[in-house]
Amino acid sequence: MILILFVSIVLVAALVSSFSKNDSRMATYITLLSSIITLGLSVHIALDIVFSSSHTIVAIADWVALNALGALILLLVSFVYFTASIFSIGYMRFEKPGSFRTYYINFNLFVFSMLIIPLIQEPNSVWIAVELTTLFSVLLVGFENTSAAIEAAWKYIVLTIMGAAIALLGFLILYWAARQVGIEHYTWDSLLIAAPYMSPVLLKASFVFILVGFGAKVGLVPLHTWLPDAHSQAPSPVCALLSGVETTAILYVILRLLPIVAAASAVDVNTWLIVVGLISVGSAAFLLLQVKDFKRLFAFSTVEHMGIILVAFGLGGNLAHIAAILQIIGHAITKSFAFYAAGGVLLLMGTREISKVRGLIRKSPVSAIALLLGGLAIAGAPPFALFLSEFSIIKAGLFKGEYITVGLLVIFIAIAFFAIMNHVSRMVFGRDDAKSSIDNKSYSLPISSKITFAIAFIPIIAFGLYIPEVLYKLTILAAATVGGW
Amino acid sequence: MQVLQSTTPLITNLNALAGGLFIISAFGIVATRQIRASLNFFIIQSLLLASSAFLLGIEPFSLDLFAVGGINIITKVWFMPMLLKRMVKEEIYTRREVTQVFNIPTSLILALILTILAYFISLPWIQTQRVLSIIHVNVPVGLAGLFLGAYTLVARREAVPQLLGLLAMENGAFFAGVAIAPDLPLIAELALAFDILMLTFVIGILTRTVNEHIGTTSVGTLSELKEGVKK
Numbered sequence: 001m002i003l004i005l006f007v008s009i010v011l012v013a014a015l016v017s018s019f020s021k022n023d024s025r026m027a028t029y030i031t032l033l034s035s036i037i038t039l040g041l042s043v044h045i046a047l048d049i050v051f052s053s054s055h056t057i058v059a060i061a062d063w064v065a066l067n068a069l070g071a072l073i074l075l076l077v078s079f080v081y082f083t084a085s086i087f088s089i090g091y092m093r094f095e096k097p098g099s100f101r102t103y104y105i106n107f108n109l110f111v112f113s114m115l116i117i118p119l120i121q122e123p124n125s126v127w128i129a130v131e132l133t134t135l136f137s138v139l140l141v142g143f144e145n146t147s148a149a150i151e152a153a154w155k156y157i158v159l160t161i162m163g164a165a166i167a168l169l170g171f172l173i174l175y176w177a178a179r180q181v182g183i184e185h186y187t188w189d190s191l192l193i194a195a196p197y198m199s200p201v202l203l204k205a206s207f208v209f210i211l212v213g214f215g216a217k218v219g220l221v222p223l224h225t226w227l228p229d230a231h232s233q234a235p236s237p238v239c240a241l242l243s244g245v246e247t248t249a250i251l252y253v254i255l256r257l258l259p260i261v262a263a264a265s266a267v268d269v270n271t272w273l274i275v276v277g278l279i280s281v282g283s284a285a286f287l288l289l290q291v292k293d294f295k296r297l298f299a300f301s302t303v304e305h306m307g308i309i310l311v312a313f314g315l316g317g318n319l320a321h322i323a324a325i326l327q328i329i330g331h332a333i334t335k336s337f338a339f340y341a342a343g344g345v346l347l348l349m350g351t352r353e354i355s356k357v358r359g360l361i362r363k364s365p366v367s368a369i370a371l372l373l374g375g376l377a378i379a380g381a382p383p384f385a386l387f388l389s390e391f392s393i394i395k396a397g398l399f400k401g402e403y404i405t406v407g408l409l410v411i412f413i414a415i416a417f418f419a420i421m422n423h424v425s426r427m428v429f430g431r432d433d434a435k436s437s438i439d440n441k442s443y444s445l446p447i448s449s450k451i452t453f454a455i456a457f458i459p460i461i462a463f464g465l466y467i468p469e470v471l472y473k474l475t476i477l478a479a480a481t482v483g484g485w
Numbered sequence: 486m487q488v489l490q491s492t493t494p495l496i497t498n499l500n501a502l503a504g505g506l507f508i509i510s511a512f513g514i515v516a517t518r519q520i521r522a523s524l525n526f527f528i529i530q531s532l533l534l535a536s537s538a539f540l541l542g543i544e545p546f547s548l549d550l551f552a553v554g555g556i557n558i559i560t561k562v563w564f565m566p567m568l569l570k571r572m573v574k575e576e577i578y579t580r581r582e583v584t585q586v587f588n589i590p591t592s593l594i595l596a597l598i599l600t601i602l603a604y605f606i607s608l609p610w611i612q613t614q615r616v617l618s619i620i621h622v623n624v625p626v627g628l629a630g631l632f633l634g635a636y637t638l639v640a641r642r643e644a645v646p647q648l649l650g651l652l653a654m655e656n657g658a659f660f661a662g663v664a665i666a667p668d669l670p671l672i673a674e675l676a677l678a679f680d681i682l683m684l685t686f687v688i689g690i691l692t693r694t695v696n697e698h699i700g701t702t703s704v705g706t707l708s709e710l711k712e713g714v715k716k
Contacts, residue, residue, distance in 0.1 A: 162635060162654065166635075168662075173661075180614070
């Protein structure tokens with residue numbers, strides 16, 4: 001019951017936003033309120049799952065239920081929803097004061113579509129939920145209505161629908177394979193039970209189609225080309241949602257499928273995951289070196305991190321799986337923070353170009369420090385959350401004896417680290433050339449942005465030093481749902 | 486426990502005919518230069534998908550498949566072309582598109598290779614079905630439809646043909662789908678069709694906005710966002 005209540009809150013927020021006026025700020029506060037309740041409830045649900053004996057919550061049998069991995073996704077989406085709602089206050093007041101209604105309807109619906117993905121148990125309906133995320137986010141990507149934003153939205157929708165069509169055939173083949181063995185209730189769980197009897201050929205085919213199709217939405221190379229465009233042109237709070245949690249929510253679908261395919265013998269999924277993952281990490285690392293736009297910098301880093309996560313799952317075994325889940329958590333919280341920092345810089349400087357932002361530390365210490373910390377944290381420097389998880393992945397890989405994979409991974413991560421820090425440090429400390437120092441206007445961030453920095457940064461540093469017992473339990477439970485024990 | 490599909494020879498043959506024509510219409514979408522002609526081929530393809538759904542729904546009787554066919558006719562044969570005609574200017578609509586990535590003969594050869602590839606990829610899949618049935622026609626044809634739609638998307642540079650490529654991919658997936666998942670709960674299919682409609686609408690809006698902003702629907706020239714040297 002609590003699950004139904006949980007998602008309906010966001011839906012109510014969207015409904016109320018649709019009744020508010022475009023120039024009234026009511027929608028802002030309704031959304032903030034809804035995000036606080038959502039975050040609170042998702043913590044409650046996660047605790048329920050950790051401490052219940054079955055580690056699942058069932059709302060409607062065979063349709064709506066939640067397992068540990070799903071609870072983790074809910075937690076991450078709710079957290080970024082909360083911080084993005086705060087950041088939106090300042091963003092909307094400065095950039096788009098006249099479109100509150102349009103923005104908040106789509107904003108809430110987009111979050112709603114992400115929240116239902118882990119709740120739905122029937123695979124074909126999950127496909128629909130994934131399509132809803134595209135539908136509701138495309139207007140947000142094109143929200144600023146510049147020709148670049150429209151171009152980004154166009155590329156986004158064309159490539160993701162192409163992926164959706166490919167994934168659709170994958171889901172139909174999955175259903176075909178299930179029909180051959182005669183499954184009564186078609187859910188993820190029943191698929192897992194029936195998997196050993198299902199045709200390995202069909203399972204393999206459906207996995208390839210879904211990996212390629214949804215890989216387009218996750219941002220796996222070579223169907224990643226829309227991602228830096230969309231993630232750089234969207235409003236910054238939306239970027240945080242798109243990059244931080246939307247990719248993760250879609251990845252969840254692939255992770256649900258993983259144990260099903262692995263259960264059918266004679267299918268070696270792990271090698272594919274490692275190959276696809278390494279290609280993504282490698283391409284992203286080299287593309288990071290030559291970016292010109294600091295929001296694209298963080299967007300490419302999403303491609304890199306999705307690749308790292310896939311490699312970690314590909315390594316197999318419980319150590320690697322726990323590390324991969326930690327990486328998912330670390331990426332979601334860190335990437336959203338990085339986009340808030342970038343959004344702050346964009347608000348202040350009015351440009352996305354790296355070369356035009358120099359000596360930020362002298363102009364706006366707050367946003368400069370946020371950007372520096374965001375850059376360090378996303379690049380994987382200690383003592384932040386991503387350092388811990390990347391270190392665990394490498395350790396798990398060495399433990400397994402996958403020296404080539406780990407070696408390549410370390411090289412790519414190092415290149416990405418160098419690329420990100422090179423750009424960020426030049427923006428923060430670089431010498432001002434005469435051109436940009438003419439304007440002596442005072443740079444001040446909206447107070448809501450500063451609050452967002454503070455709140456969003458807490459988990460990054462906290463989880464880098466110490467992972468709370470309960471969260472670690474949830475991580476282990478989530479890793480167990482992906483299998484490989 | 487295998488669910489058998491016992492179809493009469495007449496229905497099997499008619500379905501095979503629909504499958505053959507489906508492939509030809511997919512080639513038509515690839516090979517025609519004029520947007521109007523592409524759209525007509527797309528309408529024919531959607532009709533063929535609907536007829537395959539109707540044929541397979543007769544024996545054993547399946548309301549779901551009839552619904553799929555009906556939804557397909559309403560959205561893709563009637564509503565979609567109407568929407569496109571309304572949104573895109575007449576001048577663009579009848580113009581002969583010259584900005585293709587490859588010329589027509591090369592395109593056709595590539596499309597042929599993709600079709601053969603689709604057959605060989607789907608061969609091991611259909612061998613999992615022990616009984617000879619309509620799956621042997623629909624799965625390779627559907628996969629080929631998917632591939633050709635993707636090829637259209639890559640090779641064409643105008644907004645409307647790209648949109649048709651996307652929808653043709655969806656057609657291909659469903660052409661296989663009506664054979665391999667005929668008892669999929671109807672609610673899912675309704676939502677799927679609804680989805681396509683909504684997405685089309687969104688793309689339609691975008692087409693118009695792209696038109697306003699850049700003065701053309703040739704999305705192949707969209708290259709403001711990329712790495713490297715800026716203008």
